[in-house]
Structure formats: C-alpha cells, structure tokens
Amino acid sequence: MELYTPEYxxxxxxxQAQMAFEDGEIPVGAVVVCRNRIIARAYNQTERLKDVTAHxxxxxxxxxxxxxxxxxxxxxxLYVTLEPCIMCAGAGFWSQMxxxxxxxxxxxxxxxxxxxxxxxxxxxxxxxxxxKEAKDLIDRFFLKLRK
Amino acid sequence: MELYTPEYxxxxxxxQAQMAFEDGEIPVGAVVVCRNRIIARAYNQTERLKDVTAHxxxxxxxxxxxxxxxxxxxxxxLYVTLEPCIMCAGAGFWSQMxxxxxxxxxxxxxxxxxxxxxxxxxxxxxxxxxxKEAKDLIDRFFLKLRK
Numbered sequence: 001m002e003l004y005t006p007e008y009x010x011x012x013x014x015x016q017a018q019m020a021f022e023d024g025e026i027p028v029g030a031v032v033v034c035r036n037r038i039i040a041r042a043y044n045q046t047e048r049l050k051d052v053t054a055h056x057x058x059x060x061x062x063x064x065x066x067x068x069x070x071x072x073x074x075x076x077x078l079y080v081t082l083e084p085c086i087m088c089a090g091a092g093f094w095s096q097m098x099x100x101x102x103x104x105x106x107x108x109x110x111x112x113x114x115x116x117x118x119x120x121x122x123x124x125x126x127x128x129x130x131x132k133e134a135k136d137l138i139d140r141f142f143l144k145l146r147k
Numbered sequence: 148m149e150l151y152t153p154e155y156x157x158x159x160x161x162x163q164a165q166m167a168f169e170d171g172e173i174p175v176g177a178v179v180v181c182r183n184r185i186i187a188r189a190y191n192q193t194e195r196l197k198d199v200t201a202h203x204x205x206x207x208x209x210x211x212x213x214x215x216x217x218x219x220x221x222x223x224x225l226y227v228t229l230e231p232c233i234m235c236a237g238a239g240f241w242s243q244m245x246x247x248x249x250x251x252x253x254x255x256x257x258x259x260x261x262x263x264x265x266x267x268x269x270x271x272x273x274x275x276x277x278x279k280e281a282k283d284l285i286d287r288f289f290l291k292l293r294k
Contacts, residue, residue: 009152009184022163028150041275045217047218050212050213050216050217051209051212051213051218052208052212052218052219052241052242053205053208053238053241058200061198061199062198063203065198065199066197066198071194071199072199073173074248084235084267085237085238085241086234086240087234087235087237087238087241088234089233089234089236089237090232090234090236090237091199091200091234092235093233093234094199094200094232114263115238115263116261116262118233141263145184
C-alpha cells in the first residue's frame with residue numbers, strides 16, 4: 001500500500017479500530033491527517049474510560065488540536081472507519097475540519113440521517129473507503145458479544 | 148437561596164460560567180446533579196485547552212461519569228447556563244441523561260433548532276431558569292471582547 005494515499009490513511013484508521021476490537025470496545029478508529037502527516041490516532045474507548053464522549057473522533061480531534069496547539073483544524077482531514085454520530089459531527093463542525101472521510105455508513109446513528117447539515121459548510125465529505133473491512137470488524141464484534 | 152432546588156443548581160452552574168468569564172472563555176457553566184448532590188462542575192475551556200470539544204457540558208459529563216464510574220447518567224440531571232449545541236446534545240443522548248435544564252436559549256447554535264430530536268427520548272428537558280443572568284454574562288463577554 002503506497003504511503004500518503006487516502007487508502008493508506010483509512011487503513012491506519014482501521015488499525016486503530018482493530019485495537020479497539022482487541023480491547024473489547026466497539027471497533028471504530030480514526031486518524032487526523034495534516035499536510036500528509038498523521039498527527040493524531042485514536043480509537044473508541046467508551047468502555048475503558050466509562051465515558052460516552054470518548055468516541056474515536058472526539059479523542060482524535062482533541063489529540064490533533066493538542067498536536068497543533070490550535071483549536072481549528074481547517075487544514076486537517078479526519079479519516080474514520082464508521083460514519084460519525086451527531087456528537088462527533090458536531091465536534092467536527094466546531095473544529096472546522098477540512099475534510100471528513102468515513103468508511104462504513106451508520107444508518108441508525110450516523111449524522112447524515114438528519115435533514116439539516118451538521119458539519120461545517122467548508123468541510124468536504126467522502127465515504128465508502130474500506131467500508132467493507134470496517135463493517136466486517138463491527139459485525140464480528142457484535143457476533144462475539146452475543147456469544 | 149434554599150439548597151437542593153433547581154434554582155440552587157442552576158446558580159451553581161452560573162458560578163461556573165462566571166469562572167469561565169474570568170478566564171477569558173465564552174461564559175458557559177454546567178453542573179451534573181445526582182440524587183440531589185452535585186457530582187460534577189465544569190465550565191467552557193475551549194481557549195485554555197485549545198480544544199473545541201471542551202464545552203462545559205462535555206467536561207461535566209466526563210467528570211460525572213468518572214465520579215460514578217458509570218457511562219450512563221440516567222439518574223442524573225444536567226444544569227447548563229446556555230442551551231447545549233448539537234455536539235453536547237449528542238453527548239447527552241449517549242449518556243442517557245435523566246434531565247437537561249438549560250438557562251438561556253441559543254437560537255443560532257442550540258440543538259433545538261434542528262427538526263429532529265437529538266437528546267435521548269427519556270431525557271426530560273426544561274429551559275429558562277436564570278436565563279437572563281446567563282445571557283447577560285455572555286453579552287458582557289462579547290461586549291468586552293469587542294472593545
């Protein structure tokens with residue numbers, strides 16, 4: 001896999017999701033890329049931290065801002081394996097994230113089910129990259145949970 | 148002011164907002180109440196932490212969960228001086244907060260401008276408590292900022 005392609009970055013997000021899986025967390029992972037460099041990596045830690053706000057995207061946005069020492073992430077791109085929820089899309093709005101790329105869609109909890117736009121009007125959005133891999137991991141997680 | 152009334156709790160949230168004001172932050176404060184006891188207090192720290200996710204409500208929810216050692220806050224009530232934004236209402240949803248009481252309305256960024264409900268269906272909502280005091284503080288903040 002060539003470096004610095006969207007596939008590479010999404011695969012790095014997927015590696016984070018795999019770490020969540022191994023940790024017993026709903027497997028969602030995210031990275032934030034700024035000028036072709038990954039400045040933050042995070043995965044869902046709601047169980048470990050006992051904190052519903054500890055979604056991969058929130059942790060990644062906080063880490064990216066910490067890395068840059070800046071609140072606004074207009075030059076950054078968020079890669080996340082699952083469609084962000086409304087909370088995370090709201091965080092994306094405030095950060096003025098340059099782009100949000102998500103893998104699998106989340107028809108039940110994803111932000112795009114709302115009629116109104118949640119993300120910042122300047123934020124570019126794409127989806128579907130490594131979606132099957134992201135969804136398979138989540139399906140495996142819930143299958144294992146039910147056993 | 149008598150203890151353990153909604154006015155008392157909202158006034159405690161207002162004290163947090165005043166601390167935000169003194170810190171040069173947009174003055175919004177929050178407390179989380181569980182069985183008539185304040186288990187978390189927080190104010191907006193987006194500037195200090197250079198983190199757009201550091202809204203009073205997010206910090207208060209994280210602190211409340213830490214205090215209880217539990218992800219879900221079904222027995223808790225959030226008092227916040229300003230209407231929560233979409234991100235914070237989304238966090239309220241995930242926490243299954245028992246009730247959300249907000250002071251001043253935020254027609255531009257508040258969650259209630261959306262057609263769809265964001266909070267959990269079981270979450271009780273009220274607004275208007277100490278709204279004038281909350282709004283006055285915010286108005287004073289922006290007036291000072293513009294000077």
